[in-house]
Amino acid sequence: MKTFAVAVASALVFTGTAHAEPAKVAHTSGKFESFSATAKAVTYDAKVPNGAKVVVVSVPTIGGGTKVLLKLNGLLPHRAYGAHVHVKKCGAAPADSGPHFQNVVDPVQPSVDPAYANPRNEIWLDVHTNANGFAYTSSTVDWQFTERHAQSVVLHNEHTHTKPGEAGTAGPRLACVNVEF
Template sequence: MPDAAVPVGAELASGVGLVLARFGPYRPTATAVTYRPDLVPNRALVAVARASVAGRTGVLLVTEGLVPNRQYGAHVHVRPCGPAPADAGPHYQNRRDPQQPSTDPQYANPENEVWLDFTTDARGRGLTATTVDWVFRDHRPRSVVLHETHTQTEPGSAGMAGARLACVTVWF
């Protein structure tokens, strides 16, 4: 499997992208960064795939080596990973909420954002996928962030999923 310093990431064809990497500490060349190695261990694997066809976008997230039987939230974010968890910026939104951070269910919802919540199995593997009825545009996303909990949906906390545990820079 690839090392954190040697990620596989590419736009495979028009509308199709893939990132495969191992989590590790932040470095300027890192693709997958863990901010909480107790919950997203160094060397855990992550794969993110995206396909856009006929005005729709599907995103797949696969992990291996995480904490067994644990819930994680995950979302597509607007900026690449950085040394601090907040560097990835807010969630990518098809229709941008003028108020950030967005907690209004009119904007912070799985139809307007890419939500990839998952629960790992007994061996620490996770798998999730979603499809939205739009494609990424000029303000393309740059990362997928793993969060501490599944995503909330209530007004005032919609879109929130706890602390940012890890980040994967993507080439969408």
């Protein structure tokens, strides 16, 4: 898994333009397990089984954006999951990871306004697993993490909704992985 992350990060970072302060490359990998103070990836529901694997890589892009890649293995086969970058670290309770990270923060939380809860202002990583429980996706936004940094990726029960009043929602939180964006 580390080879995958290093290759992706190298390809995206070193082909980019110089920044006054280089954007941060973030990478984490691990296996989902019950919450503990040392767990990198936490499962809250059997829909993300203990031992399922996760890799998250975040790299700056050529034009000053961010590309986030999510690779999952060992999940339930032929199943849709929603996934988003969240503001806080994983905790003992699913809600501990806080709301979605938004480049422009909606003054009304929880955010369900499509003007803020959308894949250009947030990082959405919805996936559909194959017969072996494998899924891979990526999301690219035209902004980078600055003084505000996200701290996790949360897997949700269903793909992300987009209608007003439910934009950005994806059902219960099933699992969480800590990432130092």
